[in-house]
Amino acid sequence: MNSVEMQPGYKKLEKADGSANSLDDDRTEEQKKIDDWLPVTSSRNAKWWYSAFHNVTAMVGAGVLSLPYAMSELGWYVATSRSMVNQAGNWYLLVFMCRGPGIAVLVISWVITLYTLWQMVEMHECVPGKRFDRYHELGQHAFGEKVGLWIVVPQQLVVEVGVNIVYMVTGGKSLKKFHDVICDGKCKNIKTTYFIMIFSSVHFVLSQLPNLDSISGISLAAAVMSLSYSTIAWGAAVDKGRVADVDYSVRATTTPGKVFDFFAGLGDVAFAFAGHNVVLEIQATIPSTPENPSKKPMWKGVIVAYIVVALCYFPVALIGYWVFGRTVDDNILITLSKPKWLIAMANMMVVIHVIGSYQIYAMPVFDMIETVLVKKLRFSPGLTLRLIARSTYVAFTMFIGITFPFFGGLLGFFGGFAFAPTTYFLPCIMWLAIYKPKKFSLSWCINWVCIILGVCLMVLAPIGALRQIILKASTYEFYS
Numbered sequence: 001m002n003s004v005e006m007q008p009g010y011k012k013l014e015k016a017d018g019s020a021n022s023l024d025d026d027r028t029e030e031q032k033k034i035d036d037w038l039p040v041t042s043s044r045n046a047k048w049w050y051s052a053f054h055n056v057t058a059m060v061g062a063g064v065l066s067l068p069y070a071m072s073e074l075g076w077y078v079a080t081s082r083s084m085v086n087q088a089g090n091w092y093l094l095v096f097m098c099r100g101p102g103i104a105v106l107v108i109s110w111v112i113t114l115y116t117l118w119q120m121v122e123m124h125e126c127v128p129g130k131r132f133d134r135y136h137e138l139g140q141h142a143f144g145e146k147v148g149l150w151i152v153v154p155q156q157l158v159v160e161v162g163v164n165i166v167y168m169v170t171g172g173k174s175l176k177k178f179h180d181v182i183c184d185g186k187c188k189n190i191k192t193t194y195f196i197m198i199f200s201s202v203h204f205v206l207s208q209l210p211n212l213d214s215i216s217g218i219s220l221a222a223a224v225m226s227l228s229y230s231t232i233a234w235g236a237a238v239d240k241g242r243v244a245d246v247d248y249s250v251r252a253t254t255t256p257g258k259v260f261d262f263f264a265g266l267g268d269v270a271f272a273f274a275g276h277n278v279v280l281e282i283q284a285t286i287p288s289t290p291e292n293p294s295k296k297p298m299w300k301g302v303i304v305a306y307i308v309v310a311l312c313y314f315p316v317a318l319i320g321y322w323v324f325g326r327t328v329d330d331n332i333l334i335t336l337s338k339p340k341w342l343i344a345m346a347n348m349m350v351v352i353h354v355i356g357s358y359q360i361y362a363m364p365v366f367d368m369i370e371t372v373l374v375k376k377l378r379f380s381p382g383l384t385l386r387l388i389a390r391s392t393y394v395a396f397t398m399f400i401g402i403t404f405p406f407f408g409g410l411l412g413f414f415g416g417f418a419f420a421p422t423t424y425f426l427p428c429i430m431w432l433a434i435y436k437p438k439k440f441s442l443s444w445c446i447n448w449v450c451i452i453l454g455v456c457l458m459v460l461a462p463i464g465a466l467r468q469i470i471l472k473a474s475t476y477e478f479y480s
Contacts (some may be wrong), residue, residue: 038370038371040133040281040285042211043285044287046212048297048301050285050301051300052305055306057223059273060226060230061163061226065229065332066331066332067268067269068321069328071103071317072251072321073251073265073268074250075262076103102265102317109272116276116424116450118302120279121283121299123434124295124298133280134364152426157368158418159277160365161397162414163361164365165397167361169401171195172401177333181340184340193405196405199355200395200398202355203398206218207359207390211363212360215356215359222352227312229347230315232346233332236343237336243324249326263465266457266461267465270416270457276422276423283295316332366389370389403479404478406476406477413466420454420458424453
């Protein structure tokens with residue numbers, strides 16, 4: 001028997017409203033009850049625009065604010081032509097041509113991840129009458145039941161749990177930044193630990209929402225906030241104008257430093273494209289029939305999402321680096337200290353966005369935990385089980401975030417082994433295993449190019465991140 005057929009709930013066709021057709025459904029009543037309770041398969045009523053803002057929320061993280069810093073590590077070259085515009089201050093009309101590794105890495109990453117995301121959308125229903133609602137289920141179909149599980153699940157958990165911990169820290173630090181900017185030195189200094197606890201209190205409540213459809217309003221608000229604070233970041237940079245004697249050389253001065261910084265910059269860009277880990281779970285919420293498969297509305301939403309991603313990433317990365325050059329901080333909002341009210345508002349927007357992002361990445365983890373509890377350990381599905389399981393997970397991510405507030409630096413090392421595979425080349429390997437394109441055909445060549453680039457990224461990014469950890473280890477403080 002095919003490994004996918006052994007999993008309950010796959011041999012079914014769906015009506016237009018997303019409900020299962022009982023004539024083609026071989027699940028028992030108990031299995032149906034469990035599937036209707038689990039967060040990934042409990043609702044299939046999403047519209048294409050749900051896909052759009054869920055993907056924006058998952059993809060555009062606070063890491064967009066570090067892209068100018070990544071440009072300073074990767075390097076670029078800029079040729080400028082200035083003409084004075086004699087209006088209200090010292091304005092310049094900048095006509096610029098950018099080239100170099102930094103921009104090339106950003107563009108190539110955008111193209112490759114859009115291609116691999118298209119592959120994921122297509123493979124969601126690559127077997128007629130079946131839906132691969134979870135990343136590991138597609139892996140089991142491609143590689144076998146046991147091998148696929150062990151290939152996908154550890155990497156997916158590293159990404160999703162790691163991102164949740166990073167967002168716990170990011171939310172707390174952004175709340176602290178908002179507090180400090182508003183107080184302007186007049187308030188008592190409060191440790192980041194307490195702001196992380198305040199931020200986590202929101203998730204103890206929101207984590208009880210049953211599925212992705214139920215958090216669609218939160219996800220929409222988060223997507224709007226991501227576009228808003230990205231616009232504030234590059235808009236405020238344009239308003240500030242290029243700093244005097246701006247330097248566009250790479251940050252490091254020694255050859256080894258330049259090489260390791262380049263590797264670290266690759267990891268920073270890779271971290272910005274991590275949304276593939278939840279794409280199948282997002283598509284699972286969309287109804288599907290043989291006449292109108294879910295891939296059509298899903299792909300429509302993905303295109304809109306990637307346009308928004310481009311509008312967020314490219315202006316922030318390019319304009320931020322153009323204004324500050326190699327002196328830009330790893331968070332451009334720190335470099336942009338004025339106007340204070342705008343920076344405070346941008347930090348609050350980051351808080352709202354990471355609230356939504358945390359929930360998007362946590363939902364597949366909730367699904368895994370609850371699947372094990374209900375199907376393996378035979379707990380009865382219900383509100384009490386959900387309350388205990390999800391609250392325990394939120395408490396765990398809060399504890400790790402409080403204990404290791406520098407976790408983002410560590411994730412560049414550990415996450416490098418998981419971000420690159422699940423986003424850049426694992427979909428290509430599964431595509432080759434499932435569709436088996438002819439050797440040296442266009443599809444075969446494109447996939448192998450993506451695999452080679454992805455493997456290089458997986459190997460090189462952790463090397464650069466490890467060096468940064470060693471250099472910054474003396475500044476790391478527990479419970480700071």
